[in-house]
Amino acid sequence: MALYLESFADGARIVGALEALRRAGKHALVLTTGASEGSRLLARSHTGSMTSALDVVDAACRAAGALRVATPRELVDAARVLDATTPPGGRRVAIISDSGGQGGIAADLAGDRGLRAPVFTERLQARLRDLLPAAATVSNPVDLAGAGEADLQVYARVTELVAASGEVDSIVLSGYLGCYGEDSPSLVDAESAVIDRLGHLGRGHRTDAARVPLIVHSMSAASPAVARLREHRVPVFDTIDAALGALGHLIRLGGQPRPAPMTVRTEAAVPAPGYWAARTFLTALGIAMPEARLVTDAAGFAAACASLRAPLVLKAGWIEHKSEHRAVRTGLGPGTAAAVFREMYERLGPGEYVVEEQDIRPGVVELLIGARRDRDFGPTVTVGHGGVLAELWHDVSVELAPVDRRTAAGMLDRLRSRRLLDGWRGQPAVDLDALIDAVVAVSEAIAASPGLADIEVNPIRVGPEGALAVDALVVPRAEDVVAKAACEATGVNGHRETTEEQEASREHVH
DSSP states (O other), X not given: OEEEESOOTTHHHHHHHHHHHHHTTOOOEEEEOOOOSHHHHHOSSHHHHHOOHHHHHHHHHHHHTOEEESSHXXXXXXXXXXXXXXXXXXXXXXXXXXXXXXXXXXHHHHHHTTOBOOOOOHHHHHHHHHHSOTTOXXXXXXXXXXXXXXXXXXXXXXXXXXXXXXXXXXXXXEESTTSHHHHOGGGHHHHHHHHHHHHHHHHHOEETTEEOOEEEEESOSSOHHHHHHHHTTOOEESSHXXXXXXXXXXXXHXXXXXXXXXXXXXXXXXXXXXXXXXXXXXXHTTOOOOOEEEESSHHHHHHHHHHSOSSEEEEETTOSSTGGGTOEEEEEOTTTHHHHHHHHHHHHOSSOEEEEEOOOOSSOEEEEEEEEEETTTEEEEEEEEOSTTHHHHOOEEEEESSOOHHHHHHHHHTOGGGGGGGOSTTOOOXXXXXXXXXHHHHHHHHHHOTTEEEEXXXXXXXXXXXXXXXXXXXXXXXXXXXXXXXXXXXXXXTOOOOHHHHHHHHHHHO
């Protein structure tokens, strides 16, 4: 099923339809237009500013076991391969070529598309040497080194041997095959015999009960030999990047679909505005936060400092992006704390200030966990590289919410910064279980609470001894805020707002 969609209104029903196709054994390919940046520009959280509508569409496709492609050519190429074969069982690909340079280019492109060209075992390499001249390369990629010109049947013999080895999940045959008979009519019959042999391989060869798909890249686009390959239902492409791109799509489509949505916790109450209320909300989800005190004046601040362990952090709790407004100060000790509080209070005015013990654990990695209610698909969850440079690195992974632990772990694996979590340049590995628990908890909270628009934990500092959230933002849905403001405006005497008053309420919210 190949779909072109310009919008995703009622996205949950679309996901349900794609899931039904997957259960029926039918693959779904999705092509869509680019998403508007408007929602990102208006987002109040870091998560909202870094995730696009296409990120969410990709998450929906993963949840449903479908595949999004970027261009009409990719849609046709992926459909062509799926019409002829099934997705391979893994990412290991053998590259067989009649040119060393062409094979090297193919190997580089394979890596860019999520494929892996493993080095063959010594046993398989020895058997390939028996078939090929001394100048041939047999480690993977395989360079036939002119053997195909001496005997066209070498193409089939080498391909059959590699397919039967059990060492790869798919094979790409790249080069001049398909051109021999076109350029030299005396070779038509010999080339056709090879193609018939490859066609038999593509139809039925199995290793360990798993089919090894064969994809051909030919330097001819429409020769009789290429037509004969297609008659045998062997996918054939006229460029190596198209061949490997289609195979890469098959790998993504052949992955395990997400498990069915789990039962989530009961709906969480929408917290009041401000950081202190967000702390209470996250603590109730089981997410650890530093020891802290809520203060509103200098006396309360002094008492808080006396009861907490230095160094301390001071935050203006009602300001959402604190770093941008100089509303957070770190590293406070007895000699500096009072002056810092006085300066911030005089500059920002009265309000809820929060004093926290600063997390100074060594070997900590800063990430973010965010959750949003998408207009079309509903609850989503995001994890990524966090801290004040989160937007700069733009390293995030998105899924529909809620997620289970397996899906949360997969989100972390897709991050470019993933290796930091296993220990980088002598640093210790962090507590992955604690981080995964936090991702699952935030995803469940947004899924169970229709009154929430955004939840963001940024950063969550993860070290060997656990995860600690050191800043957070919880945003109610705008329409709920407007409705609440309207109800409060009516008062106990039943006063109903005028149109002008309602508009004023909305403007206040925005």
